[in-house]
Amino acid sequence: MLLETRDIRKSYTLPGQAPIPILRGIDLTIRAGELLTVIGASGSGKTTLLNLLGTLDTPDGGEIVFEEMPLFRNGKYLFSQKKLAAFRNRKIGFVFQFHHLLSDFTALENVALPEFIATGKLPPAKKRAATLLAELGLKERLEHLPSELSGGEQQRVAIARALMNDPKLILADEPSGNLDSRNSRMLYELMAALSSERRTSFVIVTHNEEYASMADRCLHMQDGLLHECPAP
Numbered sequence: 506m507l508l509e510t511r512d513i514r515k516s517y518t519l520p521g522q523a524p525i526p527i528l529r530g531i532d533l534t535i536r537a538g539e540l541l542t543v544i545g546a547s548g549s550g551k552t553t554l555l556n557l558l559g560t561l562d563t564p565d566g567g568e569i570v571f572e573e574m575p576l577f578r579n580g581k582y583l584f585s586q587k588k589l590a591a592f593r594n595r596k597i598g599f600v601f602q603f604h605h606l607l608s609d610f611t612a613l614e615n616v617a618l619p620e621f622i623a624t625g626k627l628p629p630a631k632k633r634a635a636t637l638l639a640e641l642g643l644k645e646r647l648e649h650l651p652s653e654l655s656g657g658e659q660q661r662v663a664i665a666r667a668l669m670n671d672p673k674l675i676l677a678d679e680p681s682g683n684l685d686s687r688n689s690r691m692l693y694e695l696m697a698a699l700s701s702e703r704r705t706s707f708v709i710v711t712h713n714e715e716y717a718s719m720a721d722r723c724l725h726m727q728d729g730l731l732h733e734c735p736a737p
Contacts, residue, residue, distance in 0.1 A: 506534050506537075507535050507537045507572060507706050508533075508535040508570070508674060509533070509534045509569075509570045510532060510570075511568040512566065512567040512568070513530070513532075513554075513557060513567035514529060514530055514564060514565045514566045514567055515550075515557065515562070515565050516565055527729060529728070529730055530567070530729075530730065531730070532731075533731060535674065535708060536706065537706060538704035538706060539706050540719075540720045542708075542723045542724070543709070543711075544712065544713075544717050544723065544734065545725055546727075547712075552710060555678050555710055559599060560577075560593055560597075561593075563581075563582065564577060566580060594623050594670060595670055596672050596674065597674050597675070598674070598675040599676055600660070600664055600675060600676070601663070602678055602679040604651070604659045606663060606666075607651075610650075611649060612638060612647055612648070612651070612654065613635060613647040614634075615651070615666055616637060616666045616669055618666065619670050620670055630669075641661045641695070643665070646662075655688075656684050656685075657688035657691065657692065660688075660692055661695070664680075664692075668699070671703075672705065674707075675707050675708075679711060680692060680711075681716070682712075693716045694719075696709065697719055697720075
């Protein structure tokens with residue numbers, strides 16, 4: 506098992522109000538190489554779940570285990586913030602609805618950044634970034650700035666960046682939200698192919714039930730809990 510959560514809970518508190526429960530006890534297992542989609546209404550807790558899986562936020566309770574290594578237990582992370590950041594850099598990739606590419610960096614520089622942060626060595630990072638971009642059909646776009654790329658190309662750059670350190674898990678939050686239907690389908694087909702070929706696990710939050718059905722497994726977030734999606 507790649508990642509497992511047990512009874513993960515999360516609430517948010519507004520000033521002068523009682524806590525608002527978002528996740529009410531999430532038990533989830535993610536297998537190596539699995540493509541998993543999570544659907545649900547806006548505000549149901551899908552993004553909160555991704556943030557907790559990626560150690561970007563802190564649960565109120567429960568356990569998170571990655572490759573049999575406990576990360577969170579008894580109300581706290583078992584590593585310092587510095588070690589958690591290093592863990593994320595090496596083990597987890599992130600793809601967001603808004604690609605969050607650095608506007609003054611070329612496609613090549615954006616993709617090379619995670620490895621450069623990890624190693625401090627720019628030439629090998631750029632070499633690997635160029636290889637990844639070529640694999641994703643962007644060989645002719647290495648020196649282009651994000652503003653010079655289409656929306657679909659920008660998201661492929663973001664996926665290449667997420668793959669840069671060969672992570673075991675990629676978390677994608679509405680990655681096709683700003684794309685038209687053609688580019689959305691191409692993006693999901695690309696992620697499915699990458700999951701299969703690289704044995705990289707993907708957890709993709711989406712509103713699109715058609716694309717969700719392309720996954721190995723689909724889960725529905727409702728009332729702070731996860732349920733298997735109904736059969737099509």
